[in-house]
Structure formats: C-alpha cells, structure tokens
Amino acid sequence: MPIKWILHWHPNPGTTVNTQILSEVSQCAESINGVKEGRWKTTLSFYKAMVREQSIVNEFPRDFVGISLAEQPGKYFLVIRGQRLVVEAESNIQMIMEKLQSYKTRVALNFEGNQYQLGDFQLRVGKVVPMNSENLRGIVMEMEYVPISSWEKSREVMADFFELWQEALAKRSLPGHFVHNEPNFADYGLSDQYGMQHTAIQYANITAQIVATSQLQAPRN
Amino acid sequence: MQQPAAPPPAQQPPAPAGNAPPKQVAQALEQLGQAGRLIADVRLGADRLLEALFFVAEKPHHQYSAKCLNLILKEESLMRQYLVNLRAIGRQLEESGVLNDSLRSRSNSWGLHMPLVCPDGAVVAYAWKRQLAGQAGASAVDRTRLALKAFTDQKRQFFPHLADDSVLEPATKKHCSPLPISYEEIGDLKTVSDILSHLEKEVPNLQACTYQRMEWLKRASSLPSAANESPTESTKDLSFPSTSKWRECPEMHAADKAAVIELLLPSVFRAVVSLHTAGSVDPDAVAFFSPDEGGSHLHARGFSTHHVFRHVSEHASMALQFFISAHPKMALHLMLHWVCSYQTLFVKVCSKCGKLLAMDKQSGLVLPPVKRPYCFTSGTSMSKNSPTEKCNLNLIQAFHIGCFSEDA
Numbered sequence: 001m002p003i004k005w006i007l008h009w010h011p012n013p014g015t016t017v018n019t020q021i022l023s024e025v026s027q028c029a030e031s032i033n034g035v036k037e038g039r040w041k042t043t044l045s046f047y048k049a050m051v052r053e054q055s056i057v058n059e060f061p062r063d064f065v066g067i068s069l070a071e072q073p074g075k076y077f078l079v080i081r082g083q084r085l086v087v088e089a090e091s092n093i094q095m096i097m098e099k100l101q102s103y104k105t106r107v108a109l110n111f112e113g114n115q116y117q118l119g120d121f122q123l124r125v126g127k128v129v130p131m132n133s134e135n136l137r138g139i140v141m142e143m144e145y146v147p148i149s150s151w152e153k154s155r156e157v158m159a160d161f162f163e164l165w166q167e168a169l170a171k172r173s174l175p176g177h178f179v180h181n182e183p184n185f186a187d188y189g190l191s192d193q194y195g196m197q198h199t200a201i202q203y204a205n206i207t208a209q210i211v212a213t214s215q216l217q218a219p220r221n
Numbered sequence: 222m223q224q225p226a227a228p229p230p231a232q233q234p235p236a237p238a239g240n241a242p243p244k245q246v247a248q249a250l251e252q253l254g255q256a257g258r259l260i261a262d263v264r265l266g267a268d269r270l271l272e273a274l275f276f277v278a279e280k281p282h283h284q285y286s287a288k289c290l291n292l293i294l295k296e297e298s299l300m301r302q303y304l305v306n307l308r309a310i311g312r313q314l315e316e317s318g319v320l321n322d323s324l325r326s327r328s329n330s331w332g333l334h335m336p337l338v339c340p341d342g343a344v345v346a347y348a349w350k351r352q353l354a355g356q357a358g359a360s361a362v363d364r365t366r367l368a369l370k371a372f373t374d375q376k377r378q379f380f381p382h383l384a385d386d387s388v389l390e391p392a393t394k395k396h397c398s399p400l401p402i403s404y405e406e407i408g409d410l411k412t413v414s415d416i417l418s419h420l421e422k423e424v425p426n427l428q429a430c431t432y433q434r435m436e437w438l439k440r441a442s443s444l445p446s447a448a449n450e451s452p453t454e455s456t457k458d459l460s461f462p463s464t465s466k467w468r469e470c471p472e473m474h475a476a477d478k479a480a481v482i483e484l485l486l487p488s489v490f491r492a493v494v495s496l497h498t499a500g501s502v503d504p505d506a507v508a509f510f511s512p513d514e515g516g517s518h519l520h521a522r523g524f525s526t527h528h529v530f531r532h533v534s535e536h537a538s539m540a541l542q543f544f545i546s547a548h549p550k551m552a553l554h555l556m557l558h559w560v561c562s563y564q565t566l567f568v569k570v571c572s573k574c575g576k577l578l579a580m581d582k583q584s585g586l587v588l589p590p591v592k593r594p595y596c597f598t599s600g601t602s603m604s605k606n607s608p609t610e611k612c613n614l615n616l617i618q619a620f621h622i623g624c625f626s627e628d629a
Contacts, residue, residue: 001513002513032580032587033580033585033586118586118587119528119529119584119585119586119587119588120527120528120529120586120587120588121587146511146527147511147527147529147530148488148489148511148567149488149512149513150487150488152488153488153489153567153568154567156567156568156577157567157578157589160576160577160578161578161587164578164580164587192488
C-alpha cells in the first residue's frame, strides 16, 4: 500500500482553528498543481466499556478507539494506544459490540474533505468535526506517495515533499502550521511495509493530539 | 484533365519499368516503414486482447465483463484490418522485388541495390558493400547501424528525442566519464547467466531472474497490484518459483532461452528488460515499474501507472539505444549495471540543484531526480579487483528532468 503521512494543524498559541484556514490550505493544494478529485471521509469513535459496577470501570482502557477508513469501508480498525494494540476487523464488529452491549460510543469524530492529485502524490485536506455537528475541532491532511510502500525507503521523499508543502503554505501567513509526529510502528508489531493499520494508528495519534491541543485552548462552543 | 506524369502514389504498386531505382528505393523504404507501423499496431492489439482475455478469465461475472467483451470484438476487427493492410503491403513489396532477389539482379546496371530484408526481418538499405552484406546477416549491431543510417526520417519519427543524431555521434564528442567496468572483465561475461551473477555480486539487494516470454506474461499478471491486496497477504501468496534468486530458479535449464530479464530492487523498483532474440545477450527494450505494481502491462515495452517510473522508462530507452550503438558487445551488461544505479532513485539528491524533489516545469509534477547519465567512453580500463568498482554505482550522478543536459 502507498505510504501516507497524516498531519494535523497546530494553531499558534492564542489562536484557534477556523474554516478560513481550511479554505486557504485547500487553495494552496490547488496552487501547486493539485487536481481536485473528489471527497473523502474517515470516522473515529471513542469507546467506553459498559460495565455494571462502576468500581471496575477504570480497569478498562479509556483510549480505545475504532476507526473506519475512507479507502476500505468494509474494515474497521480498533486501536488502544496505551497498550500499543491495533486490530483489523470487519465493519460489522460495530454492530456486534452494540448488540453485545459491551462497548458504547462516547464521542465520534468525522474527518472529511477534498482530495487532490499531484502526479504521484495524493493530498487529502479535511476538517475534524464531531458527528452530527459542524463545530470545527481541527484540520488534518493526508500526504500519500503512491509508488513506494516501504516506510523507511520513503522517508526522504516524504520529508522533502513536506518541506515543499510547508514552503508553499508559508506564503499565506497562516496562524499555525502542520505537524507530523511519527508513531513507532514497531511497538505495535507492524512491519516496514505500509498498510491500513499504519494509517489507523496515525489517526489515533493525531486525534489524541488534537484533543489535547483543544483542551489547552479556550473552549469554543 | 491532365494525367499525372509523375510516378503513381505509394499506395499503388509502382511500375518497375517506369521508376528510376532511387524512387523505387524510396517507395520500398516507405512501404517497409508502413509495414513496421502495422506490425507494431498488431503487437499492441495482441497485448490488449490478451489483457482483456485475462481479465475476463479471472472475473467472469465482473461488471466490466461486457465492456471487455466489446473491447475484444473491437480489437479483433481492428487486428483483421491491420493484417489485411499488412498483406497488401507485403504483396506490393513482393511485386517491386524488395522481398526477393529478383530486383537485385535487375538493378545491377544502375549500380543501386534494393533494400535487403534479412531472415529475421531486419532491413539493410545499402547492402552493396559485400562485407557489410555478409555481416548484415550475422551481426545485429551492424544491421541496426545500417538501418538507422537509411531510415533517418523513420528514426526521427519513432525517436523524436534523438532527432539531433546525438546517439550516432562518436562518444568522444561529449564530456563522457570513463566506463565503470573494464573490458577484460566484460570479455569473460558471455552469457546472460554470467552477466547476472556478476551483477548480483556488485549490487547486494538485487534479485535478478530470467524468463521466457509467456512465462513472464503469466508472472506479471499474477503479481498483486498494491491497491487490492494488503501487504501481509501479498507476501504469503507469492509462491511463484521465479521470485527466488535466479540461481535457485527451477527454470535454470531454460536460461539459454531467456527472453525477459527481471531486476527487482525490493521497495525501490522492478525493471524488465527484453532480449532479442531469446537466448541472446542483445537487449532491445527496457521499462521500469513500482515493485508493488502488477498486471499484464508489466513488460519491457509497457508503461507504469506511476509518473516517476514512466519518466525513468523513457530515459532508459534512450540509454539503451546509446549502449547498443556505442558499445554493442557490452550493451547488456552496461544496461543492467546502469539500471541498478537507480537503487538510489528515492534517496539521491540532484547533482545540480542539490534537492531530492523538484517541480518539473513541463509536466507540472513533483518528481525525484529521474535522469542518470549513460554516456560512457571506453577509455581508461580499471584494475580487475578495484574496490572502487563497487562504489561506482553510487558515483553515478542523478538529475531532475530540468537539471539534466546531454553534456552532463
């Protein structure tokens, strides 16, 4: 599978993310000859364990997330960051969890937006909004290089492209920048060959960072 | 209405008595060019038919089956048309004496000879030099050189980027670097097996394998395309015997009939080189693909779905033409050695601008340095056990499309 870096917007201290930034980022993608191709959507849900006794609630992980990726709607990815666990399941696992009343969705987030083709690169720019709401919680970007599927071999190319992208964006003087934090895939038992599980882990990570950032900022309605 | 006094157009069979030999030669050459184009069309059509047939065979109830069947029917009628046209041209050539010896004896009095068509289809325009005529039947290189001289226009048409005749100029005119390999070593490498084992010693990660043509087509179609399979599935399913190092290939006994060489540098590229004829050491086409690509388009004249590999393939075709014309006896080894220099495709920065990625102005795409110089002279030969030979691949420079010039 092609390599993908998932970036999230880090607003400057004292500022918050807004739709103006989102549209500037989209225009920047088009300015470097990106061709708009279509829409994309990925969903992430925070789960909490349904237990009868409140006392043992803390034995269950709080960072248990389930992710449905845009490119593979038939699969569902479950990640527990604290224990470095990632599992790929069929999408009907959600229905099973619901029927068993074992886990319930606490919060669900949608990552959605447009995708752009730049030769062998594919860019996805998206907003982060809670399900059934239009409150912008963050901005994410997916940077994909189609010809390579080895994480190590793609490092230089992706870093170079990220730099190119940052340079193009810097011309617009936006109050913030994109950040890429690389998770340690080996901790999760994954190999150098990139796959959807790698993407799921990246989403779990950036969601945690977006939540942490927004908790530090003044809360918006 | 004035009857045209000029000779009839090329479509009609020329009346031998009415045309001077130079005109006949010109017409014959044009017809041969047309025949060549038709043969290329037939070949392409055959590829398309095979592709459609494989697709339908794998997924008989797929939604695109109907489309494939229509495509097969359309291709079939096109192919029929091409073959009919080819037959017509063949008849014209026979009548004008090009395809048999009759005209040679006829035109002796003019001192000009008709183009000679060799048994394997190569054409020699000026076979009046007896030595060359003898060699023309024997040496692929001389035949190619003669055909190129005569077909200057056709060459410009099929290879527009060589329009300035740069390939045929003596290599010394350019600033060429010395050959990375010595002649003595190459003299020992006579067969494909020798060349590949020598190469694998130089390039540690390389996996090289040889195939017969149909074998390769089967393998190419069985390769998983990255979009459909997850990495864990694909590595388990590749039980095709030829994926192992070529020394362990069970088809070793058929190495002398090899028509396709596959060079795989894992996670970087897969290059396919075709040999003409099978079992020889004469390369005639090369193409690059992503190691995750699969499908019937994976062959030495095919095009990758990725821009970066399409550009590399285009550049590699020019390099191949250069190696064949400038170093005919070493062409295969030089070609494969040069192909391996692309192991640094995604890490080596451009030797001119110092960056890895750059926006190519012509195509508007962001690409790594896809060009590597191929112009070597057979100047200084190096000592046999020179340690620098191993480093030579890394010394080969890399350039972006816009940063590369022929003099580099």
